[in-house]
Every structure is written in structure tokens, then in C-alpha cells.
Amino acid sequence: MSHGEHAPVLDDRQGPPHIHHMDPPTAYHAAKFGMWLFLATELLLFGVMFAAFGIFRWKYFEEFHKASKHLNWMLGAANTAVLLTSSYFAAMAVDHAQHGRNKKVLSSLGITIGCAVGFLVIKTIEYSEKYHHGYFPGGENFHQYKTFLPLYFCMTGIHALHVIIGMGLLGWVASLAAKNRFSERYYTPVEVGALYWHLVDLIWIYLFPLLYLVG
């Protein structure tokens, strides 16, 4: 694409990049709809794990009940607040982009990514706690909760992977904002990136009470 005569120009507030055979509003709505489609598959990816959690909780209720008491709900609640705040700033980034305020897009996304780092730091504290008490796979106490713990690590691990991917995605969007790429007429990457981030938040909204509180 970069070799074509229609390569996007990086001037200030240039408007949407030129895409053949598609007017900018159509391209905007197509991109957004594409992300919604992808999010639908993401929901099903986690949905399978939620179904597994549900059925094993039903079968091994005592184990799940006891095991969830070993999780630090205060750290879980803190991480919930951190992610909700990060989502708010992602939404703010979209608003700033819709008004063509690139610097504010950059700072809002900076706060979102900062919250994501905070989330991962707290998650690392939790994981290392589990490791030191032998609840990691291969640890000496792992067998006590051998149904709950694999689900816990699988669900939170894949969620954390999404947090890391989201950080990369929003980092890329922020780099575009730093180049003044967004305007009232073009802010598709901000909106689509924020959509992905909100889903990461949305999944955690269910993970937190399921794993930490009701077990």
C-alpha cells in the first residue's frame, strides 16, 4: 500500500486515509462492525471457559468454595476498579478524538495503558503469592484444588494475555495520536481500539465475582 500513489499522507489532521471504492463513513462503519464481529467470537472463547467453570463448580462445590477463599478479594476488587477506570479513559479518548484533540487522545490513552500496567502488577503479586504457597501447577499444594486452580489460571491467564494485547493495540493508536492523525472526520482506530479494551474490562466484570467472591 505504501508504494501506491494514494499512500496516506501524514500531514496534520489530514482526514481519513484514502481507501479505494469506499467513502470514509462506509469505511468507518465497516471497521467498527468488523470489531463487533471479532468481539462476538471473543465472548464465545471466554464463554466456553465460563461453562466449564459453571459445571465444575456444580460438581465440586466444596472444593470451589474453599479454594476461592485462598484468593485475595481485596486485590481482585482493586483490579476491578483499575480496569473500570481504564475503560472510562478509553471512552474519553474516543470523545477527544471525535473533537480532533490529538494531545488529549494521547494523554487519555496514556492513563488507560498506565491502568493496564497497574492491573498486571497486581496480577503478578497475586500469582507470586500463589507460587510461594505451592498453589502453582506443579506446586506441593496444587492437588488440594486440582479442579479450581487450573480454571483460575486458565481464565485469568488468557484474560491477562488480552490485557497485554490491548496495551499493544492502544499503544499503536496512541502513536497515531502523537502524529496528529485524528480529526472530527477520522478517528476509526481510536474507537475500534477502545471497543476491544472495553471487552477486556467486560470479561473481568464477570471473572472477579465468580473467582474471588462466590467461588
Added chain:
Amino acid sequence: MGHSTGSGGHSELGHIVPLKVYRTVLAILLVLTFITVAVAQFDFGNMNLVVAMVVASVKAALVALFFMHLKYENPITWLYAAIPIFLLGLLLGGVFIDDPFRISPQDAVVAAAPAEKVADDHGHH
């Protein structure tokens, strides 16, 4: 598609949500998180799970409707947001109709009425 607010008139792109909405939604989400944690400190048996999931669903709906702008989206986006929820319902429904009523081969050999025991155990929660 958006009904443009203010003087902009770029209604062919997305809806611009008033900032007050974002702030209110964040406040409600944080309050609901507090409620979830507070309720979990008491033992209401299986009602704990019900309350936690209802509150979580309210939070998820708020995030989807306002942060993700679903409230202002077209019907086709609503449809594709609803499809995975429907499929998830099918999966959960099917699993819970099937699995709890299965009798494992060991149980069938060891005891005559294992199903009753399972049902009993569950009744106490």
C-alpha cells in the same frame, strides 16, 4: 448511526456521547463493584451467586451500552452483539440439562442410588 449533538453535524460517523454520561456510568460501575463485594461478605447460600451475576450483568450492560456506544448503534450491530449471548445461553443450558444428570460408570457399579446422593449434596448449598 448518530444523531449529532451540538453544532458539528458530522452525523455520518459515530455518536458523540455527553461527557456527563461517561462520568455517571463510571461512578455507577464503581458503586456496583462495592455492592458486589459488600454482599459477598454475608452468606446467603446460592443467592450470593445470583446477586453477583445479576450485578455483573448490569455492569456489563452499562459498559456495552454507553462506553461501547451500543445504545447508539444500528440494528445489525445489536444483532451481532446478541448472537454470542444467545449461543452462550444454548451452551450453558445444554450443559446443565445434560451433565448433572449423568451417572458415571464407577458410581453405577459401586452404589445403587448415586443420583440421589448427588442431588442431596447439592440441596444443602
